[in-house]
Each structure stands twice: as C-alpha cells, then as structure tokens.
Amino acid sequence: MSTLEHPVIEVRDLVKTYGDGETQIKALAGVDLAVHRGEYLAIMGVSGSGKTTLMNILGCLDVQTSGRYLLDGVDVSTFDDRQLARVRNRRIGFVFQMFSLIPRTSVLANVELPLAYAGMKAADRRRRARAALTTVGLGDRADHEPNQLSGGQQQRVAVARALVTAPTLILADEPTGNLDSTSSAEVLEVLDHLNRIGRTVVLITHDHRVAQHAHRLIELVDGRVVTDEPIRRSPAGESYDGRHRPRTGPSSEAVPA
Amino acid sequence: MTTIEAIRLAIRAVVANKLRSGLTVLGILIGVAAVILLVAVGNGSAKAVQQNIEQLGSDTLTISTATARGAGARVQSGALTMDLVDALTNREATPDVKSVSPVVTGAQGVSFEGTAHTVSQFIGTTPSYLEAVNDTVARGASFTDDDVRSHHRVVVLGAGAAARLFRDADPIGKQVTVGVARFTVVGLLGQKGGLTFADPNDVAIAPITAAQEAVSGYGPLNQILVQAVAADRVGAARSQAQAVLNEKLHVTNAANQPFQILSQSQLLTARSDTARTFTVFLGAVAALSLLVGGIGITNIMMVTVTERTREIGIRKALGAPKRTLLTQFLTEATVLSLIGGLLGVVAAIVGSQFTILGIHPEILPSSIALALGVSVAIGLFFGSYPASRAAGLRPIDALRYE
Structure with missing residues (x-):
C-alpha cells in the first residue's frame, strides 16, 4: 500500500477557536501529533482540555481554525461535506460513548449501516457485518435489537460497526464512559484485540486505567500536548486491567511529568 | 442504499x-x-x-315571474294569474301548446294520525301537470279536471312523502291534514330519480282550486307549466306563449319583461x-x-x-x-x-x-x-x-x- 509511508494521522500546529472577540475560546492551541499505522494511542485530559475537539477534528466531524491535518497523507481541510462524509465512511470507524446504536434496528442492520452508506450490496454487507460481529464475540446476537443487549454488548456492537468498513483508523471517544468495570473490560479487550491484529486505534479517555491499554499516551492540557510517551506495562494480565485495576503503579512511573 | x-x-x-x-x-x-x-x-x-333531461323530455316550458330589477321595473301586471292560463289555453293563439298547467307551490306541514312531516313541495295544479313533468301514478288514480272544478280536497302523494307519513300503512283513501284542511289521498306517484339536492319524491299534488282555497290562498301563481305538442315544436310554442303574454300583460319593452319563459332543459342546465x-x-x-x-x-x-x-x-x-x-x-x-x-x-x-x-x-x-x-x-x-x-x-x- 502506498499509504504505508504516511502516518495515519499527521497534525501540525492545529488550532481551533470557538466564538470571536472578547468571548473567544481557544480549544486547541497548536497541537502537533503523528500517529503511525498499527499504533494504539490514548489521548487523555480533563474536560475542557480540548480532547473532544481534537477527536472531532481527527474524525472529520469538525474543521480546524488553522494548522494542517493529514489523514493517510491527505489534507482533509479542503474537503466539502460530501467528501468528508466519504472519509468518515471509509477511513474512520467511530466508537462513541453510550447510545450510539440506532434504536429499533437490529444489531446486524446497525453494523451494516456504514456499508450501506458506502453503497455495498445487501448480501456482501450481511456477510461482512456477521464477520465483524463474530470478531467482537457477538455473532449470535445479530438479530437482537440494541435494547435487548447489555451496555457492554451494545458498545461491542458499536466497535463491530466501527471496524466493518476496515477503516484506517478506529476512533473511540470514552468508549467505557458509561459502563461498569466488567463491561469496560469486555470492550477494552475487543479494542486490544483489534490493535493486536494491526488496526490503528485512538482512544480518548479521562481514565488512567483505560489509557493503560494503549501503547502510547498523549496528555492534553489547555489545548496543548504536555505528555507524549510510550506506556510501559508489566507483561502479565494485560487483558484483566479493567476488572482488577492493579496498574496504577506503572502508570505513574510512565507519566513522571 | x-x-x-x-x-x-x-x-x-x-x-x-x-x-x-x-x-x-x-x-x-x-x-x-x-x-x-x-x-x-x-x-x-x-x-x-x-x-332527468332525458327522462323529462324537452317539450315543456316554465313561465315564471321575472325577478324585479330595481324599483322602477317592478310591474304589478307581472303576477301570473288564472286569466293567463285561460289565454294560453286558447287553441287559436297557441296551436303548438298541448297543455297549460298553473302551479302554486310551497313547503307545507302535512300530518297523519300524529305523524307530521313537512312536504318540501306541496303543489296545487291541474291534472295535465302530471303528464307534463312525466309523473306517473303508481297506485290509485290522479285527480281529475272535475276535482279541480269542484274544489275537491284530494291529494296525490310522492313516494317519499307517503313513506314518511304512512310508513307501512296503505295511504290510499286515508285523510291527511294539510295546514288546517283535510285532504283525501287518492293516488301515489312512482319513484323518481334524483334531480339535484332536493328529494323529488317529497311532493304532494292537489287540485289547484282546493290548494288555493285551503292552503295557499288566492295569491298569484308561482309558475305556469306549458307542454308543447312535440319536442320539436317547443320553439314555436314558446313564441306563441310569448305573444299571448306580451299582449295580456301589455309589455312594451321587450328587454324588460315581467316574466320569463324557460324550457325544461334550460332549467336543468342552470x-x-x-x-x-x-x-x-x-x-x-x-x-x-x-x-x-x-x-x-x-x-x-x-x-x-x-x-x-x-x-x-x-x-x-x-x-x-x-x-x-x-x-x-x-x-x-x-x-x-x-x-x-x-x-x-x-x-x-x-x-x-x-x-x-x-x-x-x-x-x-x-x-x-x-x-x-x-x-x-x-x-x-x-x-x-x-x-x-x-x-x-x-x-x-x-x-x-x-
């Protein structure tokens, strides 16, 4: 693939301001960031630090005020609505906080949705959606409706929907924000698995324990990157993190600041 | 998608x-x-x-008082009277006219043994009227010219009026009260197709003399119905009737006649x-x-x-x-x-x-x-x-x- 030489995400001096004049707020004050293929990145920060704004821009849901954003080597800031919709559809898989499934619509139909928007034929769609559901361990729930599933299961469906188009980037915004620790562990396990099989995952969270799953940590304060470093982890029990939460130690080692 | x-x-x-x-x-x-x-x-x-146009045929003419245009045009002599009927019946003046029927009409309360019903058209006329409007007597008989002359209080009921007043009872020979007078039912009309928004079966037809005497009073006629000898003689009948009326009512201004003559088909078109x-x-x-x-x-x-x-x-x-x-x-x-x-x-x-x-x-x-x-x-x-x-x-x- 020719895109291999480009970083998946390349951000240079990204600035986003809201409002103007006296009431102007600088949500992002010059962010530089490069994310390479296969990376597992956590973006942390307290609310108001600009992480949601950053995620909206990375997800092509919003446009920066200034600076450059190259997704897969392509500058998306010049794209119109239609092109942005295509980018979101083909290159980015979103996992939002809760309630991101379409209600009263079967799990399978929910997972098929991005493929339907991409214009794929129904039979192909169904096959790929079932495969994605199997990946997240919900192959047997295809015909259920979202409200028949637990929160963790719903979130895993959302992950299946994010990966079904084989996007360049999976963008998870507080995917465990509304889940109990058991469900969180389920969802994080699925994201870990996706990263192990080569997907680029960007995880946005304010929870250190969740961030521990990633391999690299970015911390935002007042719209600037203050920390950017790899996360070291103890070799055992990677997948149990959410449940047993033993790893506050390595985290504080990893973030000396 | x-x-x-x-x-x-x-x-x-x-x-x-x-x-x-x-x-x-x-x-x-x-x-x-x-x-x-x-x-x-x-x-x-x-x-x-x-x-109805097809059913009625196009051989009848209706003469009615013209709607007065302005106070000055109000002509007393525009009132239709029995004299005009007699004049129109004159064979020499109107050779193409088969029959002339005076008509007084109005809604009237009719009752039978406690059942009251307002008949939307209580018509006083002569027997020729029935033929002119293609009414057929289904049961019993029509009243006769003799009934008209003798002021007999008899009445022929339309199917709708009869059904409302008598329900299941046989109306023939029964006495109904019209206003304050009692009329004997002698005949029933056959069912008639709908014209426009009024039920054509809600009628009662009585001799004009009895109707005027007992019900409507001796005012002017509402209409005079003229039947031509044949459908293709309607035009001739119309001009003959026009001439008679002009002479009788002393019409000088042809543009402002105190009466109007409409053929049945004109009425229906309207x-x-x-x-x-x-x-x-x-x-x-x-x-x-x-x-x-x-x-x-x-x-x-x-x-x-x-x-x-x-x-x-x-x-x-x-x-x-x-x-x-x-x-x-x-x-x-x-x-x-x-x-x-x-x-x-x-x-x-x-x-x-x-x-x-x-x-x-x-x-x-x-x-x-x-x-x-x-x-x-x-x-x-x-x-x-x-x-x-x-x-x-x-x-x-x-x-x-x-």
Missing part, C-alpha cells in the same frame, strides 16, 4: 410511533377521502341531471351549472383539509427530526451522505402521506356506497389517481423542509444534542 431499503426503513420508522403516525395519516385520509367523495357526489349529481359550482366549492374546501393534513406532516416530521437529532449525528459520523438522509426523511414523509392517501381512497369507496344528499356518488377513477398523486406530492412538499433540516445538521451539533 436502494429505494426498497429506504422504503422499508421509512415504514419501520412510521410504525415505531403508531399513535403519532396514525393521527398524521388521519389528516391526509380525511383530505383525500373528502376530495374523492365530493367529486363523486358532484359527478353523481351531474349524471342524475343528465338522466341546475347542473349550480351543481358544478357547488362541487368546485366543496372540492376547494376538501383541498383545504388536504392542505391542513400536509401541514400536519411537516409538523410531525419536525418533531421526528428533533427527536432523532442524535441518531442523525451518528448516521453522519458513519458517513451518511446528505442526500441519503434527505431521501430517508422524505421517504418517511411520503410513506405517511401515501398511507393516508390509500386509506382515504378506501374510505371514499366505502362512503360512496351510501346516498349523500339524495345523490348516489359515482367515483371517477381519475380522481383516485389524482388524489394518490397529490398525496405523494404532499409528502414530498411538506416533508422537504424537515428533511433538509435533518440533512443539513452539522454532525458535531447533532451528536452533542441531548
């Missing part, structure tokens, strides 16, 4: 909110049913008029014109209700879009193009109005089985096609604003919406 999928999706969304969708559909249903049914009523009445105007008017009212139904669709789609803002945001994040969302909500609006349209057609077909205002509605197939087409157009038109609002939402705004 194919059209079939879009429609399936829309139906699912419509069904998800049964009550709300049902009420919206009801608005369109009423509009469409009203349009089809009222056009059917108009069509039915036009057909009835047509039949009536069918009235019916058509009425139909257009009713159709316009029905179309208004369709418009209100359409606004209902806009309203409910606005609610739907607001309610599903987050869903729209998610769809956008998943890469739904503007067009797809526009199509989705437009389809939903169209499905709503089309369901309303189809149910409206069913309601109209059911409604047309009943007689409305004495008219048997006849549904025009083209009106069904038109109503369905219009209901689709309404869905597209009234759904377009909410749909474009949904499609135009910015993804982050939609996602943030709670």
Whole structure:
C-alpha cells in the first residue's frame, strides 16, 4: 500500500477557536501529533482540555481554525461535506460513548449501516457485518435489537460497526464512559484485540486505567500536548486491567511529568 | 442504499410511533377521502341531471315571474294569474301548446294520525301537470279536471312523502291534514330519480282550486307549466306563449319583461351549472383539509427530526451522505402521506356506497389517481423542509444534542 509511508494521522500546529472577540475560546492551541499505522494511542485530559475537539477534528466531524491535518497523507481541510462524509465512511470507524446504536434496528442492520452508506450490496454487507460481529464475540446476537443487549454488548456492537468498513483508523471517544468495570473490560479487550491484529486505534479517555491499554499516551492540557510517551506495562494480565485495576503503579512511573 | 431499503426503513420508522403516525395519516385520509367523495357526489349529481333531461323530455316550458330589477321595473301586471292560463289555453293563439298547467307551490306541514312531516313541495295544479313533468301514478288514480272544478280536497302523494307519513300503512283513501284542511289521498306517484339536492319524491299534488282555497290562498301563481305538442315544436310554442303574454300583460319593452319563459332543459342546465359550482366549492374546501393534513406532516416530521437529532449525528459520523438522509426523511414523509392517501381512497369507496344528499356518488377513477398523486406530492412538499433540516445538521451539533 502506498499509504504505508504516511502516518495515519499527521497534525501540525492545529488550532481551533470557538466564538470571536472578547468571548473567544481557544480549544486547541497548536497541537502537533503523528500517529503511525498499527499504533494504539490514548489521548487523555480533563474536560475542557480540548480532547473532544481534537477527536472531532481527527474524525472529520469538525474543521480546524488553522494548522494542517493529514489523514493517510491527505489534507482533509479542503474537503466539502460530501467528501468528508466519504472519509468518515471509509477511513474512520467511530466508537462513541453510550447510545450510539440506532434504536429499533437490529444489531446486524446497525453494523451494516456504514456499508450501506458506502453503497455495498445487501448480501456482501450481511456477510461482512456477521464477520465483524463474530470478531467482537457477538455473532449470535445479530438479530437482537440494541435494547435487548447489555451496555457492554451494545458498545461491542458499536466497535463491530466501527471496524466493518476496515477503516484506517478506529476512533473511540470514552468508549467505557458509561459502563461498569466488567463491561469496560469486555470492550477494552475487543479494542486490544483489534490493535493486536494491526488496526490503528485512538482512544480518548479521562481514565488512567483505560489509557493503560494503549501503547502510547498523549496528555492534553489547555489545548496543548504536555505528555507524549510510550506506556510501559508489566507483561502479565494485560487483558484483566479493567476488572482488577492493579496498574496504577506503572502508570505513574510512565507519566513522571 | 436502494429505494426498497429506504422504503422499508421509512415504514419501520412510521410504525415505531403508531399513535403519532396514525393521527398524521388521519389528516391526509380525511383530505383525500373528502376530495374523492365530493367529486363523486358532484359527478353523481351531474349524471342524475343528465338522466332527468332525458327522462323529462324537452317539450315543456316554465313561465315564471321575472325577478324585479330595481324599483322602477317592478310591474304589478307581472303576477301570473288564472286569466293567463285561460289565454294560453286558447287553441287559436297557441296551436303548438298541448297543455297549460298553473302551479302554486310551497313547503307545507302535512300530518297523519300524529305523524307530521313537512312536504318540501306541496303543489296545487291541474291534472295535465302530471303528464307534463312525466309523473306517473303508481297506485290509485290522479285527480281529475272535475276535482279541480269542484274544489275537491284530494291529494296525490310522492313516494317519499307517503313513506314518511304512512310508513307501512296503505295511504290510499286515508285523510291527511294539510295546514288546517283535510285532504283525501287518492293516488301515489312512482319513484323518481334524483334531480339535484332536493328529494323529488317529497311532493304532494292537489287540485289547484282546493290548494288555493285551503292552503295557499288566492295569491298569484308561482309558475305556469306549458307542454308543447312535440319536442320539436317547443320553439314555436314558446313564441306563441310569448305573444299571448306580451299582449295580456301589455309589455312594451321587450328587454324588460315581467316574466320569463324557460324550457325544461334550460332549467336543468342552470341546475347542473349550480351543481358544478357547488362541487368546485366543496372540492376547494376538501383541498383545504388536504392542505391542513400536509401541514400536519411537516409538523410531525419536525418533531421526528428533533427527536432523532442524535441518531442523525451518528448516521453522519458513519458517513451518511446528505442526500441519503434527505431521501430517508422524505421517504418517511411520503410513506405517511401515501398511507393516508390509500386509506382515504378506501374510505371514499366505502362512503360512496351510501346516498349523500339524495345523490348516489359515482367515483371517477381519475380522481383516485389524482388524489394518490397529490398525496405523494404532499409528502414530498411538506416533508422537504424537515428533511433538509435533518440533512443539513452539522454532525458535531447533532451528536452533542441531548
């Protein structure tokens, strides 16, 4: 693939301001960031630090005020609505906080949705959606409706929907924000698995324990990157993190600041 | 996303909110049913008029007092009197006239043993009237010229009036009270087809002398009915009658006659014109209700879009193009109005089985096609604003919406 030489995400001096004049707020004050293929990145920060704004821009849901954003080597800031919709559809898989499934619509139909928007034929769609559901361990729930599933299961469906188009980037915004620790562990396990099989995952969270799953940590304060470093982890029990939460130690080692 | 999928999706969304969708559909249903049914009523009445023109034949003329134009034109001598009837009957002056029937008419309260009914047309006339208007006596007999001369209080009832007064009893020979006088029923008229908006069977016909004496008083006649010897002699009969009247009433100004002569077909044409105007008017009212139904669709789609803002945001994040969302909500609006349209057609077909205002509605197939087409157009038109609002939402705004 020719895109291999480009970083998946390349951000240079990204600035986003809201409002103007006296009431102007600088949500992002010059962010530089490069994310390479296969990376597992956590973006942390307290609310108001600009992480949601950053995620909206990375997800092509919003446009920066200034600076450059190259997704897969392509500058998306010049794209119109239609092109942005295509980018979101083909290159980015979103996992939002809760309630991101379409209600009263079967799990399978929910997972098929991005493929339907991409214009794929129904039979192909169904096959790929079932495969994605199997990946997240919900192959047997295809015909259920979202409200028949637990929160963790719903979130895993959302992950299946994010990966079904084989996007360049999976963008998870507080995917465990509304889940109990058991469900969180389920969802994080699925994201870990996706990263192990080569997907680029960007995880946005304010929870250190969740961030521990990633391999690299970015911390935002007042719209600037203050920390950017790899996360070291103890070799055992990677997948149990959410449940047993033993790893506050390595985290504080990893973030000396 | 194919059209079939879009429609399936829309139906699912419509069904998800049964009550709300049902009420919206009801608005369109009423509009469409009203349009089809009222056009059917108009069509039915036009057909009835047509039949009556054929049934009545075109050999009769009606002479009535002209509506006074301004105070100066009010002519006392315009009143129709029995003298004129005698003059018109003169064979030498009017060789093409077969019969002349004076008519006094009005609504009258008639009662029989406690059952009271207002007969919409209580007619005092001569026996020739029945032949002139193609009335047939189904049972019993008509009154005779002798009854007229002798002021006999006898009456012939129309089928509708008889049914209302007597229900199951046999009316022949019974005495009914008209006003304060008692009349003996001697005959019953056969059933007659609907003319326009009045029931032609709700009549009672009595000798003019008895009617004037006991009921209407000796005022002027309401009409004089002239029957020509043949349909193709109507023109001749008309000019002969005109000449007699001009002479009798001393008419000098031909442009301002105190009376008017109309042929039966002219009367019916006038009536069918009235019916058509009425139909257009009713159709316009029905179309208004369709418009209100359409606004209902806009309203409910606005609610739907607001309610599903987050869903729209998610769809956008998943890469739904503007067009797809526009199509989705437009389809939903169209499905709503089309369901309303189809149910409206069913309601109209059911409604047309009943007689409305004495008219048997006849549904025009083209009106069904038109109503369905219009209901689709309404869905597209009234759904377009909410749909474009949904499609135009910015993804982050939609996602943030709670």
